[in-house]
Every structure is written in structure tokens, then in C-alpha cells.
Amino acid sequence: MRFHTRKWIKPQDLNPNRTLFGGRLLEWIDEECALYSIVQLENPKTVTKYMSEIDFKSSAKEGDIIEIGIEVLKFGTASITLKCEVRNKMTRETIISIDKIVMVGLDEQGKPKPHGKTEVEFVKDRLK
Incomplete structure (x- = not known):
């Protein structure tokens, strides 16, 4: 799994229990x-x-740094299916996991649009 984004937990991100x-x-x-x-x-x-x-699975508190990881499970005709894990950057403790997230690309009429993709591509490879 590749961890793409980090977030710093700030006061406005907390619930009444003072956790994320x-x-x-x-x-x-x-x-x-x-x-x-x-x-x-x-x-x-x-x-x-x-x-x-x-x-x-666990929580985060103010001041913690978390990171969001995504893994591609499969490509559908108009979709991509992902897995996600969020963990504490410093302790590596898992905060949340989601086994399946399906994202769908749409056309101008809001209908699923086939994309023809079959594997993960990196932007640097598209620029060659």
C-alpha cells in the first residue's frame, strides 16, 4: 500500500472526546x-x-500526524476499486481500514464512462 497524503490533527478536527x-x-x-x-x-x-x-481500529488526538494509504484492487469497465488504510505516521498504528471503495468515472450525461485502463499508471510514465 502506498501512503500518499499526511494530515496534521488540529483542534477543529476533534470530536467532544478530544479525539479525531x-x-x-x-x-x-x-x-x-x-x-x-x-x-x-x-x-x-x-x-x-x-x-x-x-x-x-484506534483513534488520533490533537497534534498527531496521520497518513492515508491507498491500494488499487482492480479496474472495472468504468470504475476503479481501492482499499484504504489510515495510520499514525509516527507509531504506524492503524486508525481505520476500508476494504473496498469503488470510484466510477462518468461521462457528460452522468453515466458510467468506460476508461480502458487495466493497471496503475504513474504520471511520470505518461510524460515520456
Whole structure:
């Protein structure tokens, strides 16, 4: 799994228990998966279709640095299926894991648009 983004837990990210608010973390995960999928599918009209069970394993507190990891499980006709793990950057302790996130690229009418992709591409390889 490749860890792409780091976040610093700030006071505005906390719940009444003074730990990371789960909704904020899910927002960050959804955004990270969208950005990753847009780049992979080369389609700015990519949306979240499905998230499997979300497993909160530990928490984070103010001042912690977390990192969001994404792994591609498969490419569908118009979709990309990802796995996500968020961990504490310093301790490597898993905070949350999501086994399956499906992102779908859409056409101008909002219908699934086939992308023809079969494997992960890196931007540096596209520029050759």
C-alpha cells in the first residue's frame, strides 16, 4: 500500500472526546480516493459509488500526524476499486481500514464512462 497524503490533527478536527472526528477522517479519505481515481482514470468526473464496512481500529488526538494509504484492487469497465488504510505516521498504528471503495468515472450525461485502463499508471510514465 502506498501512503500518499499526511494530515496534521488540529483542534477543529476533534470530536467532544478530544479525539479525531470520524466524519472528518471519512471526508479526507473520500477526497483522497477521488483525487487518486481522477488521476488514474484521467477523468475529472469521477465519483464515489460504494464504501464497504469501515473499521475504526484506534483513534488520533490533537497534534498527531496521520497518513492515508491507498491500494488499487482492480479496474472495472468504468470504475476503479481501492482499499484504504489510515495510520499514525509516527507509531504506524492503524486508525481505520476500508476494504473496498469503488470510484466510477462518468461521462457528460452522468453515466458510467468506460476508461480502458487495466493497471496503475504513474504520471511520470505518461510524460515520456
